[in-house]
Amino acid sequence: MKISVIFGTRPEAIKLAPVIMALIKKFRVEVDVCVTAQHRKMLDETLAVFGITPDTDLDLMRPGQTLAQLTIRAVLALDGYLGKYKPDAILVQGDTTTVLCGALTAFYHKIKIGHVEAGLRTYQKYAPFPEEANRVLTSHLADWHFAPTETARQSLLKEGIADSKIFVTGNTVIDALYMVREKAKTKEFDEFPELKSLHSTFDIGHSTMVLITGHRRESFGGGFEQICGGIKKIAQKFPEIQVVYPVHLNPNVQQPVKKILGGLKNVP
Template sequence: MKKISVIFGTRPEAIKLAPVILKLKQNPDFDCRVCVTAQHREMLDQVLEVFGIVPDTDMNLMQPNQTLGKLTSRAIEMLDKYMADEKPDIVLIQGDTTTVFCAALAAFYHQIPVGHVEAGLRTGNIYSPWPEEANRVIASRLCSLHFAPTETNRQNLLNEGISAKNIFITGNTVIDALFLALDKIKNNFVEIPGLSPAVYENRNGKPLVLITGHRRESFGAGFESVCHAISESARRFPETDFIYPVHLNPNVQEPVLRILKKTGLSNVHLINPLPYLPFVKLMNISTFILTDSGGIQEEAAALHKPVLIMRDTTERTEAVNAGTAKLVGTDYNLIVENAALLMNNPAELEIMSKGSNPFGDGRASERIVDICTRFFLNQEGSLK
């Protein structure tokens, strides 16, 4: 059996790697070992519980008020020891977090090959998203296998000199996870904590807008602008529920609570971050979504939910090109105007809702496991 270490630390990573882990554990050729840095803690644990995944190693490395520099240094030190002790035959990482960068570097130091799930996403701006764009670019230089969700991602890697023989278009594993979650929701009643069932059950066509926001580059004036735009939109459309699971970061909590809570608008619902299944349920019943999240842009396309992207750049340009998403940044006027357009213009809402899903068919995990199998079957250590 070949030992595959799957290393991750955040909620989005856990969601996107869960279907890969489940496929690996079904394969008798692999000894799949799960290592979490716990860069997120409670939010990570919730996802692991949903998919029935128990980590073999839990580094629990986060500390209060930890800077990126301190997080990086602790992660490198702990992952270096992990590589030395565990000696995996290959490491799998996902996405663009500090955990991804550090795991790729630690594996490189031990000359262990790395497979990068969700490889090749780029904005071309090293500071947006920050620090994720840099994490992705650096990780790509250190990886042996690049699992690109789309042809655009593949082309990005080719443009950077990555060998075509090591790039594989797989689709995005977030769609695999989403389909698994939808099956669970269909077969079970899922409560949404913090909301009365009257808000999310039997809505009979009443509009619902889901909001998320957490990007570091928006902290300060950007978040204040977003909050004022949400307030104005809620004031204009009192029959629409605006639901905002507020990220726990104090840089998000402070402006959101200061600006939105004091409005007293009964159709603005500020709740705690949601576990994965209730969040998927909320996405599935929403009219459209306001977000700065990358993964939600992909999930929303599969659910045929229009997205207004509250960022200046996106590494998921496929969603914009497919017509399922629009970039509005943190600009007050753009957010208010585009939200109103979707509210007032059913034809525009329908056009965005019917855009194609460019991110996969739910079989990305299956393809990744197959590629790993072929990687080890080749005695040269590289794929043909």
């Protein structure tokens, strides 16, 4: 069986890494890793951590590219890729533009579609934007739905998705977290200076650590200021904990984080 795993961003790479490795090592299927590179720098760094090298790199991002332009480029590139590779199925994860374009193009090629992290809903078309629409549309193209929670499963059932096509799997980001945690403990990150520095920055394995992530565009502005304000209160109230926040490169995230959290000893 030939499976194409299609993704383009850092979150997708993190959550699909355990799946890719299981498919190759445990199930021994032929896997082709295809990236659109929506997050060029962050994607490459993440894949290096997991030791994954893309088989196909479509390299679609361009400066100032709109969502519509990205969608057009992605569908055209994926059309050529799927026509050439001809997988039996594809896997996509989450709710990015790459997910929707991958699912739509696979549908046009009559290729089976597996959707990891299926069923997440806010029921608000523009929140998150464009992710809510991307994941709803993908659900009605997919053949297999890997829902992280029972709540996600119920959301899919309400939309008419057959119960036999839904599998509650948990969230693969937890698998990725465990994998990286073990590598950090055993110092397998010596080849990555930024990650190796975690040992000197944090008391890994001997203190309580709180991992936080957040970068959604609907939170830009006041939303992120409130989030950072909440983190600051927690850090000040519980000085014995260490807060780990891998900050997105987007200036809309960087600025409030540095302004509000900068200088806190337990938020290095």
